[in-house]
Amino acid sequence: MGKKRRSLVRAAFSAVMLVMTMLLLSGCADYMVLDPKGPIAAKQLDLMIITVILCAIIIVPVLIITFIIVWRYRASNKKADYKPEWAHSNLLEAIWWGIPIVIIIVLAIITVRYTHELEPAKALASDKEEVTIQVVSLNWKWLFLYPEEGIATLNTITIPEDRPVRFELTADSPMNSFWIPELGGQIYAMSGMSMALHLQADEPGTYFGTGANFTGEHFENMTFDVHATSDADYEKWIAEAKASPNTITAESYEEMSKPTESEEPTLYSSFPEGIYESIVTKYMHEGAELHQHGSAAEGEADDTASADSQANSEEHDSSSHKGH
Amino acid sequence: MLEKIKEFASEFFVTGDPLIYGADASIVLATLGIVFVLTYFKKWGWLWKDWLTTVDHKKIGIMYILAAIVMLFRGGVDAVMMRTQLAFPDLNFLEADHYNQIFTTHGVVMIFFMAMPLMFGLFNIVVPLQIGARDVAFPFLNSLSFWLFFAGAMLFNLSFVIGGSPDAGWLAYPPLSGSQFNPGVGQNFYIWGIQISGIGSLASGINFIVTILKMRAPGMTMMKMPMFTWSVFAASTTIIFAFPILTITLLLLFMDRFFGAHFFTLDGGGNPMMYINLIWMWGHPEVYIVVLPAFGVFSETVATFARKRLFGYASMVFAMVIISIISFFTWAHHFFTMGSGANVNSFFAVSTMIIAIPTGVKIFNWLFTMYKGRISFPTPMMWTIAFIPAFVVGGMTGVMLSVAPADFQFHNSYFLIAHFHQVLIGGTVFGYFAGLYYWWPKMFGFKLNEYLGKWAFWCWNIGFYVCFMPQYLVGLDGMTRRISVFKDPDWQGLNIASTIGAYIMGIAFLFQVAQIVYSIFRHEKDTTGDIWDARTLEWSIPSPAPEYNFAVIPQVHSRDEWWEEKERRARGEKPWDLGPIEPIHMPKNSAIGPIMGAFWFVAGFGLVFHWLWMAIPGLLGVFICMYARSFSAHKAEYYIPVDEIERTEAKLRGGAV
Numbered sequence: 001m002g003k004k005r006r007s008l009v010r011a012a013f014s015a016v017m018l019v020m021t022m023l024l025l026s027g028c029a030d031y032m033v034l035d036p037k038g039p040i041a042a043k044q045l046d047l048m049i050i051t052v053i054l055c056a057i058i059i060v061p062v063l064i065i066t067f068i069i070v071w072r073y074r075a076s077n078k079k080a081d082y083k084p085e086w087a088h089s090n091l092l093e094a095i096w097w098g099i100p101i102v103i104i105i106v107l108a109i110i111t112v113r114y115t116h117e118l119e120p121a122k123a124l125a126s127d128k129e130e131v132t133i134q135v136v137s138l139n140w141k142w143l144f145l146y147p148e149e150g151i152a153t154l155n156t157i158t159i160p161e162d163r164p165v166r167f168e169l170t171a172d173s174p175m176n177s178f179w180i181p182e183l184g185g186q187i188y189a190m191s192g193m194s195m196a197l198h199l200q201a202d203e204p205g206t207y208f209g210t211g212a213n214f215t216g217e218h219f220e221n222m223t224f225d226v227h228a229t230s231d232a233d234y235e236k237w238i239a240e241a242k243a244s245p246n247t248i249t250a251e252s253y254e255e256m257s258k259p260t261e262s263e264e265p266t267l268y269s270s271f272p273e274g275i276y277e278s279i280v281t282k283y284m285h286e287g288a289e290l291h292q293h294g295s296a297a298e299g300e301a302d303d304t305a306s307a308d309s310q311a312n313s314e315e316h317d318s319s320s321h322k323g324h
Numbered sequence: 325m326l327e328k329i330k331e332f333a334s335e336f337f338v339t340g341d342p343l344i345y346g347a348d349a350s351i352v353l354a355t356l357g358i359v360f361v362l363t364y365f366k367k368w369g370w371l372w373k374d375w376l377t378t379v380d381h382k383k384i385g386i387m388y389i390l391a392a393i394v395m396l397f398r399g400g401v402d403a404v405m406m407r408t409q410l411a412f413p414d415l416n417f418l419e420a421d422h423y424n425q426i427f428t429t430h431g432v433v434m435i436f437f438m439a440m441p442l443m444f445g446l447f448n449i450v451v452p453l454q455i456g457a458r459d460v461a462f463p464f465l466n467s468l469s470f471w472l473f474f475a476g477a478m479l480f481n482l483s484f485v486i487g488g489s490p491d492a493g494w495l496a497y498p499p500l501s502g503s504q505f506n507p508g509v510g511q512n513f514y515i516w517g518i519q520i521s522g523i524g525s526l527a528s529g530i531n532f533i534v535t536i537l538k539m540r541a542p543g544m545t546m547m548k549m550p551m552f553t554w555s556v557f558a559a560s561t562t563i564i565f566a567f568p569i570l571t572i573t574l575l576l577l578f579m580d581r582f583f584g585a586h587f588f589t590l591d592g593g594g595n596p597m598m599y600i601n602l603i604w605m606w607g608h609p610e611v612y613i614v615v616l617p618a619f620g621v622f623s624e625t626v627a628t629f630a631r632k633r634l635f636g637y638a639s640m641v642f643a644m645v646i647i648s649i650i651s652f653f654t655w656a657h658h659f660f661t662m663g664s665g666a667n668v669n670s671f672f673a674v675s676t677m678i679i680a681i682p683t684g685v686k687i688f689n690w691l692f693t694m695y696k697g698r699i700s701f702p703t704p705m706m707w708t709i710a711f712i713p714a715f716v717v718g719g720m721t722g723v724m725l726s727v728a729p730a731d732f733q734f735h736n737s738y739f740l741i742a743h744f745h746q747v748l749i750g751g752t753v754f755g756y757f758a759g760l761y762y763w764w765p766k767m768f769g770f771k772l773n774e775y776l777g778k779w780a781f782w783c784w785n786i787g788f789y790v791c792f793m794p795q796y797l798v799g800l801d802g803m804t805r806r807i808s809v810f811k812d813p814d815w816q817g818l819n820i821a822s823t824i825g826a827y828i829m830g831i832a833f834l835f836q837v838a839q840i841v842y843s844i845f846r847h848e849k850d851t852t853g854d855i856w857d858a859r860t861l862e863w864s865i866p867s868p869a870p871e872y873n874f875a876v877i878p879q880v881h882s883r884d885e886w887w888e889e890k891e892r893r894a895r896g897e898k899p900w901d902l903g904p905i906e907p908i909h910m911p912k913n914s915a916i917g918p919i920m921g922a923f924w925f926v927a928g929f930g931l932v933f934h935w936l937w938m939a940i941p942g943l944l945g946v947f948i949c950m951y952a953r954s955f956s957a958h959k960a961e962y963y964i965p966v967d968e969i970e971r972t973e974a975k976l977r978g979g980a981v
Contacts, residue, residue, distance in 0.1 A: 041733070052724065062716055065691055085633060086632070087637065089636075092688075093689075100680065115666045118732075174499050177736055179736075185661070185730075185731070190596070216424075
């Protein structure tokens with residue numbers, strides 16, 4: 001048996017070594033979420049670290065105690081105490097109800113505070129002017145509209161560094177989720193409504209963006225690059241986009257919204273005004289007069305009212321939740 | 325005409341993929357093999373009379389477990405195929421649409437057709453024995469539950485070769501699962517496979533609640549019930565509140581797809597968010613439904629193998645009940661990113677964290693059950709101990725996910741995938757394995773081979789960490805779930821490591837199969853009925869238990885009744901006098917369970933293809949079965965005479981009693 005056990009141990013050991021090697025090989029990579037490039041992602045990382053530390057207060061002792069108890073009270077250790085009837089202790093139980101309760105209270109307070117602070121619909125405090133980008137999830141590509149500049153892109157975004165960006169999101173396809181891990185957490189893009197997400201890039205660079213919620217066959221192709229540039233480069237890029245021969249018209253949007261397997265990043269010099277709003281309201285139109293009482297408008301207003309309250313108070317009054 | 329048939333067949337059968345032709349061939353061969361063996365050994369009658377029509381909870385439990393092991397194989401093959409694709413995405417082992425089907429069926433099969441039946445299998449085998457009962461409260465309903473599960477599972481699995489598998493994820497979010505984006509029959513298989521087995525689950529929930537409330541042996545108050553029975557009670561209560569939500573949600577989805585209703589569609593005033601809320605109102609309690617019985621198993625094994633009373637019994641009960649209640653108030657943590665606003669997210673974040681408290685308390689109580697015990701390490705105990713680190717770490721990542729703003733970065737990523745696999749495998753699967761190894765001797769009268777069991781154990785555990793730890797990292801590196809290819813080369817190393825882990829777990833499963841097969845042919849018969857020197861009533865009777873379980877219903881005096889009884893006997897005191905053996909009232913076998921299951925299958929198949937000519941007769945058959953049962957129930961019972969009981973007991977106990 002001793003020999004067999006040793007061979008088991010050896011098998012276990014070599015498997016663990018294999019994993020370690022794998023991890024080291026890939027260890028050079030900076031994990032995106034752990035390497036934030038914007039204020040939102042940075043605060044979300046802080047929260048993760050706080051959570052891990054709070055949890056560790058319980059978990060590390062538990063793992064150590066587990067090991068000690070299992071080792072010490074193994075049947076073959078005849079020196080250890082054996083108290084088969086001992087099954088209750090008010091003091092001990094008070095301790096292990098009490099400590100987790102305290103830790104969870106602390107964590108809950110922190111979480112509630114951060115949940116309000118990091119509410120995605122909340123504008124970021126900054127003395128610089130906000131950039132607005134409207135995002136439409138299509139099968140299987142992302143359409144980005146820059147309403148202030150009148151330009152549009154497919155599967156690529158350029159943003160100025162160090163300026164808050166307000167993303168307004170909808171979908172002309174099944175529900176997706178819009179995620180740029182290095183800049184901050186995701187939000188769903190859903191048809192029939194407009195969501196808001198505020199992010200900012202603190203330094204120039206190219207960041208990975210992706211759809212995070214499965215939308216069907218070629219969902220995996222819904223990735224895009226986010227280029228954060230200096231203000232000057234941003235202006236240059238806008239000019240480049242404005243010079244693009246490609247344009248979006250109402251007809252070409254129809255064509256574009258049909259499912260395609262994958263699309264190259266593309267710039268468009270113009271798009272029909274109000275197209276974002278019309279995409280948002282398109283799924284409402286049959287019940288347009290039902291606005292206030294129709295199930296869609298109502299349910300959605302209830303569910304997203306607070307998320308979008310700011311969105312509502314700003315521009316596009318034609319958007320979906322204007323019902324109330 | 326021939327052309328028409330050809331056209332129909334090419335739509336009806338899934339074509340064009342060599343993997344599926346392989347599956348077709350193996351299904352046909354396996355079926356032919358089974359038919360041949362049964363015919364050759366003239367076993368049809370035996371199969372029908374002794375098994376298919378049985379209402380004996382022990383046999384139903386064994387059938388559940390057998391089905392669950394087959395489904396574990398199917399779900400596991402899905403997993404290994406996915407991992408193969410992800411290790412080397414450039415090889416295009418699976419096309420995108422095939423990959424999407426496989427992750428969908430992997431999830432559905434593992435939760436509905438593996439975890440649930442394995443759980444009900446353990447419920448069935450253990451609960452009546454543990455509470456000193458002769459069967460569950462409603463033995464026929466129990467048989468019907470099994471056959472509904474079986475019909476649903478077979479219907480769902482059929483989609484692999486006929487019509488095409490569903491491909492909208494294991495919870496089938498609309499509008500993706502609606503007819504606009506998913507016109508094929510795959511989603512219909514999903515709806516009806518789950519719907520039919522879900523009705524069975526609901527019935528089982530009711531059955532076990534009534535069993536536990538009404539059928540306990542005299543003297544066994546609620547606070548003297550064994551902890552596994554408590555966990556079954558908590559899980560069953562959760563089932564009866566959660567499963568109706570699932571039934572209605574799937575019914576609404578069906579109405580959208582079949583009648584063109586607009587509950588969850590994009591147009592016509594539908595609201596897909598409503599579905600997501602509803603499905604998680606069931607879905608979150610569901611994960612506690614499957615994990616609570618695992619907690620129950622650990623409470624039994626830890627006390628037995630530490631040879632010590634369970635520590636903090638009252639706390640354990642309270643913690644379990646709290647968990648099952650709070651599980652109904654956490655559902656929105658599955659979609660913090662839906663924009664419900666800070667107040668809603670705060671509520672669900674905090675309610676989710678609260679669950680960590682009673683769960684943590686349970687861990688401490690298990691640890692202190694072992695403290696000052698005499699711990700031995702047979703396979704059930706190894707699984708129990710391995711559960712603790714796995715679940716503690718999984719619990720920590722769970723708390724990380726519950727912090728709403730941080731979840732915005734974890735949601736839909738591989739971090740989430742790693743978390744729920746860690747708690748579902750480390751908690752539920754480890755727990756059910758512990759239970760299976762622990763009660764196997766009670767089911768069959770012999771222990772599973774420990775040597776092969778230890779190989780299986782180590783492979784499972786090593787494979788488990790090798791598979792899922794890298795997934796946390798790749799999730800933190802931005803990899804989202806449900807993608808079959810990726811462009812980022814940084815992800816490949818981690819994915820390959822993860823795949824190696826999956827294969828090690830695959831090998832572990834093969835060890836378990838080998839273990840079972842080997843043990844069937846080579847084992848030592850257990851003559852004591854109490855092979856682990858355990859504590860509760862199921863160990864006071866012979867293994868395997870006779871069909872009537874207890875010759876005389878025991879009288880219960882304490883929580884560890886059988887342990888106390890053994891202590892009394894060791895002190896030289898006389899066993900409790902339970903009175904004379906009396907004729908035992910038993911339910912008769914019933915063919916209505918399997919027949920009604922078959923009708924449900926036919927009806928479900930018709931509804932999948934929107935063939936009313938098939939669905940209506942199927943449903944009619946269901947009603948005829950109900951009618952027949954209503955008017956024959958009074959004939960469905962008989963008595964076992966005293967002399968027969970005495971003969972059986974003498975044989976099983978070697979004349980000792």
